[in-house]
Amino acid sequence: MRTIDRSRLHELMERERATFRERHPRSAELAEDAKSSLLFGVPMNWMTRWPGDYPVFVERAEGARFWDVDGNEFVDFCLGDTGGMAGHSPKVAVDAIASQAANGITLMLPTEDAAWVGRELGRRFGLPYWNFTLTATDANRFAIRWARQVTGRSKVVVHNWCYHGSVDESFATLDDAGNVVAREGNIGMPVPLDETTRVVEFNDLDGLESALANGDVAVCMFEPALTNIGIVLPESGYHEAVRELCTRYGTLLLIDETHTISAGPGGCTKAWGLQPDIITIGKTLGAGIPSAAYGFSEELSERIYEHTDWKNADVGGVGGTLAGNALSLAAMRVTLGEVMTDEAFERMIGLGERFEDGVRGVIESRELPWHVVRLGCRVEYLFRDERARTGSEAAAGQDEEVDPYIHLYLLNRGILMTPFHNMALMSPATTGEDVDRHTEVYTDMADELIGA
Numbered sequence: 389m390r391t392i393d394r395s396r397l398h399e400l401m402e403r404e405r406a407t408f409r410e411r412h413p414r415s416a417e418l419a420e421d422a423k424s425s426l427l428f429g430v431p432m433n434w435m436t437r438w439p440g441d442y443p444v445f446v447e448r449a450e451g452a453r454f455w456d457v458d459g460n461e462f463v464d465f466c467l468g469d470t471g472g473m474a475g476h477s478p479k480v481a482v483d484a485i486a487s488q489a490a491n492g493i494t495l496m497l498p499t500e501d502a503a504w505v506g507r508e509l510g511r512r513f514g515l516p517y518w519n520f521t522l523t524a525t526d527a528n529r530f531a532i533r534w535a536r537q538v539t540g541r542s543k544v545v546v547h548n549w550c551y552h553g554s555v556d557e558s559f560a561t562l563d564d565a566g567n568v569v570a571r572e573g574n575i576g577m578p579v580p581l582d583e584t585t586r587v588v589e590f591n592d593l594d595g596l597e598s599a600l601a602n603g604d605v606a607v608c609m610f611e612p613a614l615t616n617i618g619i620v621l622p623e624s625g626y627h628e629a630v631r632e633l634c635t636r637y638g639t640l641l642l643i644d645e646t647h648t649i650s651a652g653p654g655g656c657t658k659a660w661g662l663q664p665d666i667i668t669i670g671k672t673l674g675a676g677i678p679s680a681a682y683g684f685s686e687e688l689s690e691r692i693y694e695h696t697d698w699k700n701a702d703v704g705g706v707g708g709t710l711a712g713n714a715l716s717l718a719a720m721r722v723t724l725g726e727v728m729t730d731e732a733f734e735r736m737i738g739l740g741e742r743f744e745d746g747v748r749g750v751i752e753s754r755e756l757p758w759h760v761v762r763l764g765c766r767v768e769y770l771f772r773d774e775r776a777r778t779g780s781e782a783a784a785g786q787d788e789e790v791d792p793y794i795h796l797y798l799l800n801r802g803i804l805m806t807p808f809h810n811m812a813l814m815s816p817a818t819t820g821e822d823v824d825r826h827t828e829v830y831t832d833m834a835d836e837l838i839g840a
Contacts, residue, residue, distance in 0.1 A: 389757040389773050390838060397789055400836060404796045408440045411800065414457040415445045438807045439792035440799070449476035451817030454804075462804045463822045465812035470647055473672040474727045475817035481675040481722045488718035494710055501717040505681070508724050512654035513645070513667050515683035520712040520720075524646040524670025525553030527682040528609060530706040531666045532557065534684075535607035535640045538691040543605040545639070547590045549779025551616030552609055552644055553670075560585040562780075589778040590614050591623050596630065600637040607640040607666070612656035615647035618770040618782040618809055619761045622660075631663050640688065642666040646680075650740075650766035650813065653733045659764070674719035675727060681720075727816060736765035736814040739823055743767045743812055746827030754834050765814035769794075797833045798826070 409416065419442035423429040428436050435443050445457045452475055455461050467473050474481065506518040521527050532544060532555070544557040552558040559574040560581040568582040586605065588595040599605065612627065614620035634641040643664040645655035649672060652659045657667060665688045670680030684692065697704065744767050747760040757773045770776065772785030786809070795805055803826055805812055812826070834840075 390755045391757075392790065392837065393839070394789065396839065397793060397837065401789070401793045401796070404793065404800055405441065407800045408796060411460055412440070412442075412444060412456065412458050416442055418445045418457065419443060439796040444799070451475050451478075452815050452819070452822055460802065462799070462802050463825060464804045465814075465818075465822075465826065466804045466806040467813045467815055468671070468676070469806050469811075470649070470671040470813060472676055473649070473813050473815055474675040474723050475815040476676070478675055478723075478727045478816070480726045481719060484722035485675075485677060485715065485719050488715050491714075493715045494713035496709065498712070499714045499717055501714070501721040502712060505717055505720045505724065506683075508721075509669075509681055509683055512724075513657050513669075513683060514654070515664070515667055515685050517686075517689045518681050518683040520717065521670075521680050521682070521708060522678040522711060522716065523553060524644065524668055524680045525555055526708065526711070527668040527670055527680045528552050528555045528558075528642070528644060531642055531668055531682045532607060532609065533705050534688075534692055535642070535666070537695050538688070539606040539638065539640065541604050541606040541639075542584070543586055543602075544584060545586045545588060545596070545599050545605050545608040547610055547614060547779060548587050549590075549614060549617040549783055550609075550611055551614070551647065552611075553646070555609075557581075557585045558609065560587050562587050562589075589780060590620050591626055591777050593626070593629050593633070597633055597637075600633055600639055603637060605637070605639045607642050608634055609642045609644060611644050612648050612651075612660065612662060613763050614779055614782065615763070615766070615811075616809065617779050618776060618785060619763050619766065619768045619811075620776050620779060620782050621761065621763065623777070627660060627662055634665075640665040642668060645669040646671050647766070648763060651764035652737070653728065653730045656763075672728065673723060674716050675723040677716050677719035679716035679720050732816040733765070736816065736818065739814040739818055739820065740765040740767050742820060743814070743823045743826065746823065747830060750827070750831050750834050754838055754840070756834060756838075766811065767813075768809060768811040770809075793837075794830075794833060797836075798829055801829045801832075803829055 447455050447457045452464055454464050509518050510516050546558050548562055550558055559571045560568050561571045563569045568587050570577055570581050586599040588599050641664045646669050649655045665685050667683045673679045740762050744760055744762040751758050758769055758771050760769045770785045771787035771790050776782035
């Protein structure tokens with residue numbers, strides 16, 4: 389495998405930074421102005437992490453493209469890190485959202501869209517009963533509370549380097565001695581993480597059994613594949629064994645499909661025949677309108693009914709005034725029914741394969757010490773020569789110099805990838821030409837990096 393010349397990489401990165409500044413003068417002005425009224429100068433603090441001197445300010449977006457305030461056009465493979473996976477402002481969704489907005493946005497009362505969405509999620513994922521909120525973070529929080537209520541247990545098990553939004557219990561990792569500690573950067577944690585959480589490596593069944601053996605774990609909250617540290621796929625038989633262990637030790641199994649919906653219309657749950665007690669999902673359900681859902685099995689639903697204090701249903705720590713609002717349910721109905729259809733996923737996954745093949749061809753022909761991995765229509769490259777088996781291996785495969793260089797190189801040539809870990813998503817509006825354009829620019833990037 390080829391060794392990356394770091395001095396050359398640094399020179400190229402400085403060139404790309406200069407190019408970025410030349411192409412985005414208006415964004416620079418807006419970024420400076422925003423510092424006077426916005427904490428960190430951005431609407432959310434993680435927006436500071438984009439490579440470049442400041443974020444690109446967006447003027448408009450449509451389909452799989454957006455245009456910035458300087459008039460630059462981009463092919464968007466980030467798609468709001470799954471939030472825009474349906475494509476930006478699909479017309480059928482925009483029309484349905486506008487119609488519902490004119491007829492009421494939030495009411496604290498149900499509309500007929502809710503039951504339709506519940507049935508459709510049941511068809512896709514196999515669990516019969518659903519409730520709604522605005523974010524997958526809240527879906528996970530509410531599901532954890534129900535799991536603790538019905539089991540009488542307190543602990544949550546998560547995978548090392550997992551992603552479950554901003555759920556407190558999920559910001560845990562393992563130190564060198566195998567102890568549960570807070571993830572670096574965890575802000576204002578309410579309690580020490582070892583009081584609430586046990587952490588196991590992905591694909592580590594012995595570690596999982598050890599975590600469950602005390603009989604005090606309410607729920608395993610798992611992504612079916614790790615997604616936010618580089619895609620890490622399960623080994624053969626892993627999920628079947630996870631289900632068996634959870635059943636044996638009386639622990640509920642929650643599968644978070646928020647990112648792994650990329651595997652197909654029913655996520656990994658349908659594609660791989662998983663059997664969770666709980667499913668959570670958010671981001672893409674409402675074509676960009678905040679919306680999320682959590683579903684329960686028949687057996688777990690019966691247990692929840694038994695443990696429900698009906699007269700205090702409004703103060704139990706589960707819910708929210710805007711959760712399940714009319715606008716988000718209308719957005720979910722049209723998105724699931726007419727945009728993110730079974731047929732759309734088939735085409736999107738085909739584009740994901742095309743994207744993966746293009747990247748793999750460059751990596752192999754240039755003998756780069758990297759690899760590419762795909763989960764349906766989600767594709768990512770990681771800077772180690774072999775696929776990671778665990779979150780720790782994936783974390784060790786990060787490269788804080790190569791990663792932003794690739795991102796900025798692509799951005800300067802009209803291609804947006806997800807920041808922090810160079811992930812690409814296909815949408816119903818993505819084209820084969822978009823994918824081929826990425827392969828072309830990725831080839832040029834690699835050749836410049838190695839001096840070919």
